[in-house]
Amino acid sequence: MPIWKKTIFVNAIKSRMDQENRNAEDILQEYIKLTGEEKAEILSAINS
DSSP: OOOHHHHHHHHHHHHHHHEEEEEOHHHHHOOSSSOOHHHHHHHHHHHH
């Protein structure tokens, strides 16, 4: 995944986590076009 794409997803999910009081795994499940590998990469970036 390109760095710019990962950055956008990480920022969007962090924002949604704050606003909606949800965890990243739940939010990522709504992005059905992302592959499992992409989701794992995004989760790794959020948790680091």
